[in-house]
Amino acid sequence: MEKQEKLDKLENIEYILPDEIEKRSFAIITEELAARGIVLPKDQEPVTKRVIHTSADFDYAKTMTYSPDAVAIAKKLITSGADIVTDTNMALSGINRKRLAAYGGQVHCFMADEDVAREAKERQITRAAVSMEHAAKLKKPVIFAIGNAPTALISLYERMQESDFRPAFIIGVPVGFVNVVAAKELIMKTDVPYIINRGRKGGSNVAAAIVNALIYL
Numbered sequence: 492m493e494k495q496e497k498l499d500k501l502e503n504i505e506y507i508l509p510d511e512i513e514k515r516s517f518a519i520i521t522e523e524l525a526a527r528g529i530v531l532p533k534d535q536e537p538v539t540k541r542v543i544h545t546s547a548d549f550d551y552a553k554t555m556t557y558s559p560d561a562v563a564i565a566k567k568l569i570t571s572g573a574d575i576v577t578d579t580n581m582a583l584s585g586i587n588r589k590r591l592a593a594y595g596g597q598v599h600c601f602m603a604d605e606d607v608a609r610e611a612k613e614r615q616i617t618r619a620a621v622s623m624e625h626a627a628k629l630k631k632p633v634i635f636a637i638g639n640a641p642t643a644l645i646s647l648y649e650r651m652q653e654s655d656f657r658p659a660f661i662i663g664v665p666v667g668f669v670n671v672v673a674a675k676e677l678i679m680k681t682d683v684p685y686i687i688n689r690g691r692k693g694g695s696n697v698a699a700a701i702v703n704a705l706i707y708l
Contacts (some may be wrong), residue, residue: 516544524552534562538686541704543694556687564684565634565705570594573632573659575702578602578619578643582636585699590706601625605626615639620646632659638698641674648677660686662701664693
């Protein structure tokens with residue numbers, strides 16, 4: 492009886508080769524989007540689907556927001572050797588650095604730098620804000636991929652208002668409750684191309700997923 496119960500529990504298990512798991516996952520996502528009556532714009536589809544794949548959350552199909560030609564602009568930046576700056580080492584570790592390096596780009600995260608931590612403590616501001624200031628000194632086009640700290644987005648916005656600094660692109664998907672929604676909306680008011688997830692949802696894994704989707708394209 493016990494053996495039969497175990498066999499019954501395995502009836503709903505799909506046996507899929509490891510190399511086929513991701514393909515099957517995306518097929519399920521496509522099926523479920525169709526069942527929900529959701530049709531994604533063709534250029535945005537690979538990015539939004541990868542975010543859903545990462546999060547298993549279909550809300551992203553409705554909240555992911557793209558500036559005009561955002562995907563084409565980001566692809567061109569990446570293939571031209573743009574660097575990526577993230578606000579967490581988790582996002583940095585999740586980005587396919589080898590594929591990015593093939594185009595001449597690098598991924599940076601300044602959050603754990605000792606000078607960033609020291610300056611943030613002295614100025615009584617977040618490390619995320621200071622790390623954005625450090626990133627603004629990079630001498631090449633930069634795509635900012637923010638998945639955790641709304642203060643990073645606010646810092647970028649303030650710098651744009653106070654100077655001629657303009658990021659090449661902003662991926663704004665911080666997660667949380669304090670200033671998250673407002674920070675995203677600030678970026679959407681600028682003339683910088685962006686991919687933003689409106690609302691509270693996001694995260695470092697989502698930021699990395701968006702970057703990877705663009706790299707794989």
